[in-house]
Amino acid sequence: MSALTYSKLTGRVIVANLVAQIVIIATGGAVRLTGSGLGCSSWPNCEPGEFSPQFHTASSIHPYVEWGNRMMGAVVVIVALAVAVLVFFAARRGVRPVPSTRLLWLATVPLLLSLVQAVLGGLTVVLALHPALVGSHFLFSAALVWLSTWLVIEWYRPGRPHPIVPAGLRTTGWVLAAVGAVVVVLGMVVTGAGPHSGDDEVGYRFAVDPVLIARTHAGFVWLFLAVLAVFLVLAFRAADDGAGQVRRLRHRGMALLAVTLAQGAIGYVQYFTGLPELLVGIHMVGAALLLATLAWTVAGMSERATRAELTRADSAVPA
Incomplete structure (x- = not known):
């Protein structure tokens, strides 16, 4: 893969990270708005001994809404990991200019905060939707949208401001x-x-x-x-x-x-x-x-x- 192709791929993944951070706010909102916050009573399993919701005649929509948000959370972490890896190895692939320290930090923060979000999600279920955790869950997502936007800006315009x-x-x-x-x-x-x-x-x-x-x-x-x-x-x-x-x-x-x-x-x-x-x-x-x-x-x-x-x-x- 040429340096130019690698740079374009990295840029697209960085944009995808921003989109994913916005989408998970939508799926998290769906959990709240459908009353599905405890649709899965356990974490990381949906129910004790069951990784995903099990369909049966008494099934409601709530486990599937909650599970869908969890799967979107996994997508967010995977995309954030891809961003960090691609940016950190950009210099080795001959991408110029070499990522600055500021850009490297911006590429790392979405992954770190997304992992924190995953832990918060588990604690939110375990602590029966404690309001402080529910609220902080959204605020972390808001911060991630802000930082992910700056990451897009810094990648496409990496010059000193x-x-x-x-x-x-x-x-x-x-x-x-x-x-x-x-x-x-x-x-x-x-x-x-x-x-x-x-x-x-x-x-x-x-x-x-x-x-x-x-x-x-x-x-x-x-x-x-x-x-x-x-x-x-x-x-x-x-x-x-x-x-x-x-x-x-x-x-x-x-x-x-x-x-x-x-x-x-x-x-x-x-x-x-x-x-x-x-x-x-x-x-x-x-x-x-x-x-x-x-x-x-x-x-x-x-x-x-x-x-x-x-x-x-x-x-x-x-x-």
Whole structure:
């Protein structure tokens, strides 16, 4: 396999890792929304002595939903392992530029956190859906989406980042990211405080006022929109760098605005329609897409040389 083919393969697996991290949020959401959190009473077996669900006349959908999420978890770990292996051996296969320490760490973290997720999944079943574990399960997935997006960015644009916008705009961008993190955490608490706890026998996992926490979550969403508005104003006022980088940042900011507005609309519709399962599930996946778009936007505040550009520069240096 040539270095170019190896590089393309690695890039595709890195993108597949990001997709898998988003998909498992959807399958995990399906577990919660169908009340299948204890569909399998054991771990790693579904039932004591039975690795997978056994069909019989009294079977319900719950074991299969839970088992499907576990299988998706296995896929996530396998893809994350492939990412780590491919990136670590990239230099040996002649891929240029050689992966930096930053890129090596980004390639390792998804595997490590995915393994932590597997252990958390087992503990969640053993401890009968303890709310702290259920909540942290989602937050780990959210962090994995964020980091996996940065991994995609770092692979395809591995050059050292150089800021292309004023300091005030960069500060606003990182404030936006911080507020976004608060929004996601509060969204997790809202879900845990409502009727979709993951277990048919428990109406909620967090003993907090669901209306109050939902309004707090909505308040931070409005704050996120306000900061995003400031970010966009500053981005459109920033001088163009001549290479189109600032223009692309504006486009990314507008894409983030579109995702945010869609998420907000879904959030309000689900709240006023009694939290239908389908809308809640879409909202959970939307949170992952929001995080990925947010990371993509924040990364756009800096110019990064592409892999092809660095490779040409490297080959142009006299031996």
